Amino acid sequence: MSAAAMKTPADRANAPKKPVYLDYQATTPMDPRVLEAMMPFFTEKFGNPHSRNHEYGWEAEEAVEIARRQVAELIGADEREIVFTSGATESNNLAIAGVAHFYKDQRDHIVTLATEHKCVLDTCRHLEQEGFKVTYLPVRQDGLVDLAELDKAITERTVLVSIMGANNEIGVIQPLAEIGAMCRAKGAFFHTDCAQAYGKIPLDVDAMKIDLMSISGHKIYGPKGIGALYVRRKPRVRLQALIHGGGQERGMRSGTLPTPLCVGLGRAAEIAKNEMATEAARLTKLRERFLSAIRERLPEVFLNGDHTHRLPGNLNLSFAYVEGEGLMMGIKDLCVSSGSACTSASLEPSYVLRALGVEEELAHTSLRIGFGRFTTEAEVDYAADRIIEAVSKLRSMSPLWEMAQEGIDIKSIQWAAH
Amino acid sequence: MAYSEKLVDHFENPRNVGALDKNDPAVGTGLVGAPACGDVMKLQIKVNAEGIIEDAKFKTFGCGSAIASSSLVTEWVKGKSVDEAATIKNTDIAKHLALPPVKIHCSVLAEDAIKAAIEDYRKKRV
Numbered sequence: 001m002s003a004a005a006m007k008t009p010a011d012r013a014n015a016p017k018k019p020v021y022l023d024y025q026a027t028t029p030m031d032p033r034v035l036e037a038m039m040p041f042f043t044e045k046f047g048n049p050h051s052r053n054h055e056y057g058w059e060a061e062e063a064v065e066i067a068r069r070q071v072a073e074l075i076g077a078d079e080r081e082i083v084f085t086s087g088a089t090e091s092n093n094l095a096i097a098g099v100a101h102f103y104k105d106q107r108d109h110i111v112t113l114a115t116e117h118k119c120v121l122d123t124c125r126h127l128e129q130e131g132f133k134v135t136y137l138p139v140r141q142d143g144l145v146d147l148a149e150l151d152k153a154i155t156e157r158t159v160l161v162s163i164m165g166a167n168n169e170i171g172v173i174q175p176l177a178e179i180g181a182m183c184r185a186k187g188a189f190f191h192t193d194c195a196q197a198y199g200k201i202p203l204d205v206d207a208m209k210i211d212l213m214s215i216s217g218h219k220i221y222g223p224k225g226i227g228a229l230y231v232r233r234k235p236r237v238r239l240q241a242l243i244h245g246g247g248q249e250r251g252m253r254s255g256t257l258p259t260p261l262c263v264g265l266g267r268a269a270e271i272a273k274n275e276m277a278t279e280a281a282r283l284t285k286l287r288e289r290f291l292s293a294i295r296e297r298l299p300e301v302f303l304n305g306d307h308t309h310r311l312p313g314n315l316n317l318s319f320a321y322v323e324g325e326g327l328m329m330g331i332k333d334l335c336v337s338s339g340s341a342c343t344s345a346s347l348e349p350s351y352v353l354r355a356l357g358v359e360e361e362l363a364h365t366s367l368r369i370g371f372g373r374f375t376t377e378a379e380v381d382y383a384a385d386r387i388i389e390a391v392s393k394l395r396s397m398s399p400l401w402e403m404a405q406e407g408i409d410i411k412s413i414q415w416a417a418h
Numbered sequence: 419m420a421y422s423e424k425l426v427d428h429f430e431n432p433r434n435v436g437a438l439d440k441n442d443p444a445v446g447t448g449l450v451g452a453p454a455c456g457d458v459m460k461l462q463i464k465v466n467a468e469g470i471i472e473d474a475k476f477k478t479f480g481c482g483s484a485i486a487s488s489s490l491v492t493e494w495v496k497g498k499s500v501d502e503a504a505t506i507k508n509t510d511i512a513k514h515l516a517l518p519p520v521k522i523h524c525s526v527l528a529e530d531a532i533k534a535a536i537e538d539y540r541k542k543r544v
Binding site for chain 1 (some may be wrong): 421424429432435444449450451452453454455456457459476477478479480482484485491499
């Protein structure tokens with residue numbers, strides 16, 4: 001028996017309170033309804049969905065196909081356009097490298113954004129080494145793509161434009177319909193990494209002229225280890241597979257499908273479809289409640305990324321004169337994420353914030369705060385109080401805050417970079 | 419990443435936070451680091467007629483390790499002569515706080531801060 005199972009109710013009541021989870025862009029807990037749907041497929045309904053000869057195979061296959069339809073319905077797609085993968089990283093790799101390799105004799109240029117997720121940028125870097133040309137477009141100060149710049153970047157050699165639906169750090173939502181129309185008019189495929197956007201904001205592959213879309217399970221209260229790639233059938237998008245084998249998923253992704261994970265992703269998509277509107281409204285309210293509490297009681301706090309074109313549950317704030325990692329240590333009972341990557345040896349702040357033109361000293365003071373399905377109003381109020389308290393304390397011991405109060409411009413000082 | 423108890427204690431209960439009058443001839447001020455690098459330390463010492471550091475104050479912009487390193491050195495320099503204080507090594511700070519490898523630069527910065535404060539004090543004396 002595990003230690004956790006042996007605890008008495010009294011032990012649990014005396015146990016230290018769990019920290020408040022405000023990092024929903026990193027991952028989400030599974031919705032109990034998702035787990036419930038998955039459970040039978042681990043034990044009694046354990047068949048291989050690709051076994052065509054018996055009952056166990058048939059019931060697993062049926063479950064997988066229901067899940068595929070649920071995943072498709074959330075974005076107005078046909079179930080035959082959904083390929084299950086291990087997650088959004090694999091989907092992004094498959095979409096970008098798969099299209100680039102298949103069409104390499106016709107076109108050899110890819111356009112993406114400087115603020116994309118590392119797995120998109122890294123795949124593009126890899127393709128550059130193979131000889132492909134890649135344009136990494138800068139973004140505007142609000143984090144959004146400049147459509148005029150994008151228009152200039154797409155040429156008759158461009159095979160693929162890869163632009164994310166919503167950013168994982170700053171939550172800004174890109175104008176997908178405008179980008180899709182532009183790509184279609186110029187004959188380039190449009191891939192969008194929607195790991196953060198899928199299930200959070202309305203998406204329609206036809207209205208937005210999306211050709212490929214990456215989807216993640218664990219960002220939408222589903223299981224980790226599963227994702228999907230939407231691949232348009234009309235007009236058809238062809239891919240060269242990354243994983244070879246038994247030819248499952250119409251040859252685009254071999255390997256036995258993990259039935260329970262597929263079922264979980266499907267159920268999570270179904271719940272998201274039914275509850276998206278109410279959940280988005282609730283999260284937007286919580287986010288604004290938090291932001292006004294902070295702004296009322298703390299001066300010099302800056303929101304990174306556009307406010308309106310933003311995921312309902314995301315905030316990215318710079319608390320001037322207080323270093324982000326030190327701040328996180330001061331709010332140990334809150335789980336947030338720091339925009340400053342001081343834990344890495346490089347001391348480089350977030351490349352996303354740098355791409356927005358956020359000055360390095362402010363980039364070092366940023367926190368990403370993510371609200372989600374299980375965040376309560378009481379948690380939001382508690383978090384705001386704790387952050388205000390910690391920022392005030394750390395500012396009182398910050399030499400930069402002291403200088404600012406004395407009217408010294410910290411830019412006028414000759415700092416020795418180290 | 420788990421930090422040592424000593425480090426957490428210095429972060430949560432920092433010693434000698436504050437400022438001394440930088441125009442006082444007995445006070446030496448060291449300001450090291452850079453906001454763009456995510457670390458700035460200001461360390462001040464007040465030296466008495468016998469050449470002993472009788473007070474030290476700091477303010478730090480930085481991570482928990484940077485704050486703890488500067489808090490620790492203000493404790494260490496107090497009661498030492500200026501020459502003794504100049505011999506404090508970053509490796510001693512890193513060892514005392516059990517700094518993880520990626521945080522060694524915080525102890526380097528703290529050593530630089532003492533040296534800069536001493537240099538400023540000595541400049542005022544000539």
